[in-house]
Amino acid sequence: SLKHIFKEIFKMGLGLQEENQKKALLVSRQKKAENTVIDLKGELVGNGIPSFVFGPCAVESYEQVAQVAEVVKAKGLKLLRGGAFKPRTSPYDFQGLGLEGLKILKQVGDKYDLAIISEIVSPNDIETALDYIDVIQIGARNMQNFELLKAAGKVNKPVLLKRGIAATIDEFIHAAEYIMSQGNGNIILCERGIRTYERATRNTLDISAVPILKQETHLPVMVDVTHSTGRRDLLLPTAKAALAIGADGVMAEVHPDPAVALSDSAQQMDFKQFDEFYKEIQKMLTGVTV
Amino acid sequence: SLKHIFKEIFKMGLGLQEENQKKALLVSRQKKAENTVIDLKGELVGNGIPSFVFGPCAVESYEQVAQVAEVVKAKGLKLLRGGAFKPRTSPYDFQGLGLEGLKILKQVGDKYDLAIISEIVSPNDIETALDYIDVIQIGARNMQNFELLKAAGKVNKPVLLKRGIAATIDEFIHAAEYIMSQGNGNIILCERGIRTYERATRNTLDISAVPILKQETHLPVMVDVTHSTGRRDLLLPTAKAALAIGADGVMAEVHPDPAVALSDSAQQMDFKQFDEFYKEIQKMLTGVTV
Amino acid sequence: SLKHIFKEIFKMGLGLQEENQKKALLVSRQKKAENTVIDLKGELVGNGIPSFVFGPCAVESYEQVAQVAEVVKAKGLKLLRGGAFKPRTSPYDFQGLGLEGLKILKQVGDKYDLAIISEIVSPNDIETALDYIDVIQIGARNMQNFELLKAAGKVNKPVLLKRGIAATIDEFIHAAEYIMSQGNGNIILCERGIRTYERATRNTLDISAVPILKQETHLPVMVDVTHSTGRRDLLLPTAKAALAIGADGVMAEVHPDPAVALSDSAQQMDFKQFDEFYKEIQKMLTGVTV
Amino acid sequence: SLKHIFKEIFKMGLGLQEENQKKALLVSRQKKAENTVIDLKGELVGNGIPSFVFGPCAVESYEQVAQVAEVVKAKGLKLLRGGAFKPRTSPYDFQGLGLEGLKILKQVGDKYDLAIISEIVSPNDIETALDYIDVIQIGARNMQNFELLKAAGKVNKPVLLKRGIAATIDEFIHAAEYIMSQGNGNIILCERGIRTYERATRNTLDISAVPILKQETHLPVMVDVTHSTGRRDLLLPTAKAALAIGADGVMAEVHPDPAVALSDSAQQMDFKQFDEFYKEIQKMLTGVTV
Structure with missing residues (x-):
């Protein structure tokens, strides 16, 4: 008609x-x-081979980070995460070690030759961060902290940008554009679950966001399986889904002793769980039992 | 302390x-x-080998359904879907062929030896349905239509129960319990996306629901990639994610000519797309290019 | 440009x-x-003067309903609600007294000359309901149970249609159209909260839906303050908001002894709370302390 | 048992x-x-008599702000809003006049003796803001920008804190605590709608949040009817609901010529609409037609 x-x-x-x-x-x-590929101390993120980022939620001590670094290194991996500045719902919760935490990360990164990813929460700390870490993480709560995005866009350091807890994919893409419009195009996008009515998981992993982001942008896309599910028992299955759908990498929290962790104790893997997790992932990727 | x-x-x-x-x-x-395994004309749903359900959104004619059945059959598949009763937002939209549609499905199922899955929307039609179809589908809008659930629980016919558009996993499990409490334990659960704020997809596929449902229940769990995404370009990646995360099956809509379909024209695959979709899935499952 | x-x-x-x-x-x-005005035993719903519907969540006994009817009547009110068929998440929860409940409602309605509103959940019960109640309620879970809507549209009895827990306003309007398209235009729309991520309330009262529905349709619009908030302490403030924004009526649950109620015990008012609630509402409406 | x-x-x-x-x-x-009451150039926010904040979305010129100030002043009102720093989804949208905007606001505030409310988006601008404005607004996107909250908590200047677009009430309260824990207790909370699946309005006004916040905290609570609805036709009804439910104030956008506004053109009132809006509100509050 x-x-x-x-x-x-x-x-x-x-x-x-x-x-x-x-x-x-x-x-x-x-x-x-063509895909943007980001070189992190030799690890090429976005080149078609999945990358993995492991590490504790928060930096608590040199010991603690070094222990994780050792098991990460032992697996032939190159990327280590750890929070020095921790955005927390309550001002009375552990807020991270701050600059002290960055120093610990730097020491560990140097010793184990690992690229360090850590969250920065204030535009004023971007410059400082340059000396200590290899990737500036911008967290979910700050995805539309445009001053922070612009500051991160002005430096020559890769940025891992997490999707806001209730951000649309379109807003996520525009947040990345805030960074790139200032000159810095080395951006890794990270889906980390969105807030929905469902309470069985901490957030709802929006797995479809991965192929959409790959289609709409040329940036690498990772999936943070820890924060999207908030459940240790779902880390492995969601990591498999993320890799199957085409994610360029998976991020998960590992802690020497999750029970005493200062944050996120319910969802971090201990070393035994980490071993099994990684073994299963490798089996899926290579078809070979390690 | x-x-x-x-x-x-x-x-x-x-x-x-x-x-x-x-x-x-x-x-x-x-x-x-132990896992509940459901035998549909020889196809064992829930036995560890993924099952596939394809077919048009709505039954439009014998021709149309037969054409789809032929390509489904040619792939060695056993399950065919098609809607005879179509719940639609507006009373002025195409409401399905009703009993006429069931008869067409029966004819096609007999001719091609396929198990037929079709939605029933009224407790009064459950008895009738027994003569025509192999699986009673209960749709998202009726997940808490408890009269329908109870009626389906009283008959000896497998039920495919879709998750409500805003149902929690807990409510979904209890809806299945309504059926099983009446005697019928042959239930396939189907994740089909939940309603969230995100608009890039029709719904948000809650992929984590799959391992949770597998863990909490002994029932097979499928993923409907068509309704969860509403986008033809996302069918393949989400199907891969569903299989990787452990779904017992994948459901997707196929139509001889989606452009003229009476419903869901934007998201059904045509035969060429279907071929490619299935080839890619087989490659993933077997590691072999067909 | x-x-x-x-x-x-x-x-x-x-x-x-x-x-x-x-x-x-x-x-x-x-x-x-022009506004549709519905005559319920002399109470004109939608004529610009707010109507009030009170009553227990579920019919438990003649006694219980009669007690509520007495206090409702004593306030000069005309409308009484009570559930005979209770849709519940679990099949093992109290499911209502069914036909027995309708009979109790009929008796009480006759004795106190009150118009009775009660939920019907199956198309098969619509005919039966005609003999016992004055308004057929269609609940949130059944807002897109189109067979039920059509059955309710074919009888000569007012319908109170509740918004689905995750229904858009557009879907809500179309659900009403399902009823009216069958001939029955005596429909009261009822906003009762939508499902969101917020957990401080049972649902989120979408107060803006009231003026939108009044603008888009000619039907009366009520607000169910009990189910939208799920909190006794929010009944009065939300009722005030509903009336201020132009709702044609307010619905709230009242029970002789909420602590022993078979359902919704945490959110029903007892008689003393009901007295205060109604006194405050009257003060707001008339500017006079009763 | x-x-x-x-x-x-x-x-x-x-x-x-x-x-x-x-x-x-x-x-x-x-x-x-006891309630916290905040004195803004003589206007006591939180003292039981509703306050009103009007003004353009963004400061565009001295002329434009002055025109609005004049009509605000003519109504005997004391509070004026206007955005100098505009957080926008896209980096290519109008970002506000920045410091230039603050200067304009200062000039207009002085000339018309109005208290000025304006959003600050970076901790670095908090100090500067002290010289120009009377209330520091922290916007929805920055509700969990904890560095900004802490900076605002260290100065002696009232803060208007907006609820995040997907923040729970609990998170909102804790965000206020971030400010107060640094010493600054002069905080006005502002409900401005939450993100849900509903698309008839820009956001969903969570009206129940008002009595909950009043109950849980001692801070004044305002409702921003412009951003919660995103629709000019809903400003008046939602403002009435806000006042009826007990809000300490209402915030709405007014622009001399919304059609040419550099942002939010679809939802700002022009002067004629503003007159009618305010007349109706006054009628509701006083029972007298002005």
Whole structure:
């Protein structure tokens, strides 16, 4: 009918516009067809081979981080995470060791030759961070802290940007654009679960976001299985799903003794669980039991 | 501290109670440790080898269904879906062919020796359905239509129960219990996406629900990739994720000519897309390019 | 710019279409400008003076219902609610007295000359209900139980239709259209909270839905303050908000002894709380302390 | 039964703990029973008489702000809002006039003797802001920008804190605690709608949050009707609901010519709409037609 023809014309028109708008974004696949690959001390994130980021939720001591680094290193892995600045719901919860934590991370990174990923929460700390870490993480709560995004966009250091807890995929992409528009295009996107009504998991892992982000942008996409599920028993199955759907990497928390961890004690893996987790993942990827 | 000791005692107490309550459910894994396997004309759903359900959104004609059946059959598959009763948001949208649709499904199922899955929306039609179809589907909108659940629980016919659009996993499990409490334990659970704020997909596929349901119940769990995403370009990646995370099967819509489909035209695969979809899935499952 | 002009044309075109579609709906304000007013034993719902529906969650005994009826009657009110068929998450929870409950309601309604509102959950019970109650309630879980909607649309009895727990306003309006399209236009819409991530309340009362529904349809709109909040301490403030925003009525649960109620014990008012609740509401409406 | 007795003991225990924890919060009503009243150039926010905040979304020019100030002043009102730093989804959207905007606000505030409310988005700008504005607004996107909260907590200037788009009430309260824990207790909480699946409104106004926040904290609570609804036609009804439920104030956007506004053009009132809006509100509050 005539109505349908008109409708199609309208849709086409709107579609064209949206396409043009997206084409304009520096992070968009339409702007740059090939994948962005980020070199982290030799680990190439986004090159088609999955990368893995492990480490404790929070830096608690040199000992603790070094212990994790050792088991990470022993698996031939290159990336280590650990929080020095911890954004917490209550001001009376452990807020992280701050600069002291960054120093610990730097020491451990140097000793074990691992690339260090750590969250920065204030634009004022971006400069300082350059001396201590290899990847600036911007957390879910700060995904639309535009001052922080712009500050991270002005330095020459890769950024791991987590999706906000209730951010649309479109807002997520635009947050990355805030960084890239300032000059820094070394951005890793990280899906970490969204807030929904469901209470069986801490958040709801939006697994479909991975292929959408890969399609819409040229940036590597990781999945944080710890924060999306909040359940130790779901880390392995969701990691498998993430890899199967095409994620460039998986992030999970590992702690020498989760029971006494200063944060997230219910969801970090201990070393035994970590061994099994990684063995299963390797079996899936290579078809070979390690 | 004393406070923490008390807290742990409280938690244990509450945990015990919840465990007891769950143990009481007939569908729970605690009640029955081994997997329920459902035999659909020889296809064993839940036996560890993934099953696949394909077919058009709605039955439109014998021709249309037969065409799909032919390509499904040609792939060595056994399960065919098609809607005869279509629950639609508007009363003025196509409501399905009703009994006529069931008859078409029966004819096609007989001719191609396929097991037929079709949605029933009224307790009054459950008896009738027994003569025409092999699996009674209960749709998302009716997940808490308890009269329908009870009616389906009283007959000797497998049921495919879809998760409600805003149902918690706990409510989903209890809906299955409504069926099983009436005597019918041949139930397939189907995750099909939940309603969230995100608009890039029609619904948000809650992939974590799969391992949780497998853990909490002994029932097979499928994933409907068509309704969870609403996007043809996401069918393949989400199907891979579903299989990787341990789903017992995948459901997707296939239509001879999606552009003229009476419903869901934007998300059904045509035969060429279906071929590629299935080839990729087989490659993933077997490691061999077909 | 040219782009903007095109955009405006597209928008206008789409707007026109949507408008036409809405105009077609029988429940829409564009179809009928004046308010639908429903006469319930003399109480005119939708005439600009707020109506009130009180009563227990579930019918438990003649005694219990009669006690509530007495206090309702004593306030000069005309409408009484009570559930005979109770849709419950678990099949092992109290499911209501069924037909026995309807009979109790009928007796009480006759004795106190009150109009009775009660939920019906199966199309098969619609006919039976005609003999016992004055308003057929269709609950949130059944808002898209289209067989039930159609059955309710075929009888000459007012319907109170509750919004589904995750239904959009558009879906809600279309559900009402299912009823009206069958001939029955005596429909009261009832906002009762939607499911969101927030856990401080049982559901989130979507107060903006009231003016939108009043604008889009010609039907009376009530607010169920009990189910939207799930908290006794929020009944009065939310009732005030509902009346201030233009709701045609407020619905709340009252029970002689909530502590021993067979369902919803945490959120029903006892008689003393009911007295205070109603006194405060009257003060707000009349500016006079009763 | 024994089980129930245990359950009650557990609940009591957990309840006691939660209560203790809340008692510890400086913002909690249990810590301080009487309402916090904030003096803004003579306007007492939180004293039982509703306050009103009007003004444009963004400061565009001295002219524009002055025009709004004049109509605000003419109504005998004291509070004016206007954004100088605009957090926007895209880096290519208008980002506000920045310091230039603050200067304009200062000039207008001085000339018309109005208290100025404006959003600050970076900890670095808090000090600067002290010289120009009377209330530091912290926006929804920054509700968990803890560095910003702490910076605002260290100065002697009232803060208007907006609820995050997907923040729970509990997180909102703790965000306020971040400010107060640094010494600054002059905090106004502002409900501005939460993100849900519903698309008829920009966000879903969580009206129940108002009485909960009033109950849990001693801080004044405002409702931003512009951002919660995103619809000009809903400003008046939702403002009425907010006042009826006990909000200490209402915030809404007013612009001399919304059609040419650099942001939020679809939802700001022009002067004629503003007149009618305020007249209706006054009628509701005083029972007298002005």
